[in-house]
Amino acid sequence: GQQVMQIPQYQHVQEGEDFTTYCNSSTTLSNIQWYKQRPGGHPVFLIQLVKSGEVKKQKRLTFQFGEAKKNSSLHITATQTTDVGTYFCAADGDSNYQLIWGAGTKLIIKP
Amino acid sequence: GAGVSQTPSNKVTEKGKYVELRCDPISGHTALYWYRQSLGQGPEFLIYFQGTGAADDSGLPNDRFFAVRPEGSVSTLKIQRTERGDSAVYLCASSPMGGKPQETQYFGPGTRLLVL
Numbered sequence: 001g002q003q004v005m006q007i008p009q010y011q012h013v014q015e016g017e018d019f020t021t022y023c024n025s026s027t028t029l030s031n032i033q034w035y036k037q038r039p040g041g042h043p044v045f046l047i048q049l050v051k052s053g054e055v056k057k058q059k060r061l062t063f064q065f066g067e068a069k070k071n072s073s074l075h076i077t078a079t080q081t082t083d084v085g086t087y088f089c090a091a092d093g094d095s096n097y098q099l100i101w102g103a104g105t106k107l108i109i110k111p
Numbered sequence: 112g113a114g115v116s117q118t119p120s121n122k123v124t125e126k127g128k129y130v131e132l133r134c135d136p137i138s139g140h141t142a143l144y145w146y147r148q149s150l151g152q153g154p155e156f157l158i159y160f161q162g163t164g165a166a167d168d169s170g171l172p173n174d175r176f177f178a179v180r181p182e183g184s185v186s187t188l189k190i191q192r193t194e195r196g197d198s199a200v201y202l203c204a205s206s207p208m209g210g211k212p213q214e215t216q217y218f219g220p221g222t223r224l225l226v227l
Contacts, residue, residue: 006153043154043202043204043216090153098159099156101153103151
């Protein structure tokens with residue numbers, strides 16, 4: 001079935017450094033969503049990308065959707081402790097109602 | 112309520128027992144989803160309700176799992192003859208209408224199920 005591959009699994013950064021997570025699919029995606037899950041919490045919607053080559057920004061977060069709509073990235077500039085958590089991408093599945101989720105990238109701030 | 116609620120927040124049970132997990136979606140949301148999340152993994156789709164009917168139950172792992180939403184609001188996920196491999200966080204989410212393109216899904220806090 002359809003899969004969304006997300007890398008890396010973990011990223012350790014110093015506070016103030018940048019962070020990036022990538023999602024890739026072998027098939028063209030109609031759209032992609034990004035969620036953040038804090039430790040011990042539940043996924044919280046961040047954004048949805050629909051158009052080829054789309055770029056959206058939320059303060060220090062930049063989301064991109066590839067031209068071929070097969071990949072997407074989330075980039076955080078100058079990470080802060082409040083950014084800690086796991087970032088998931090999710091895309092429409094083969095059926096009408098499923099979201100297919102990446103495995104997530106865990107952002108860890110080095111002490 | 113303001114958000115999606117789930118009860119219980121934690122459930123410990125013994126192998127072979129029956130459990131019920133409850134989800135109370137955002138008022139007025141037609142679509143309701145159940146997911147299962149294991150440690151270090153993304154949510155795994157289980158079942159989707161559009162109103163009272165299960166529009167897609169293709170994610171249920173086997174016939175020990177069943178879910179209902181009799182009045183189109185609260186949903187119950189039922190697991191029979193629990194196995195240790197069922198241990199996970201069970202997440203419920205709701206969205207206003209459902210269908211494609213996928214709407215924002217609003218998640219509840221989850222139920223942590225531990226099968227001993």
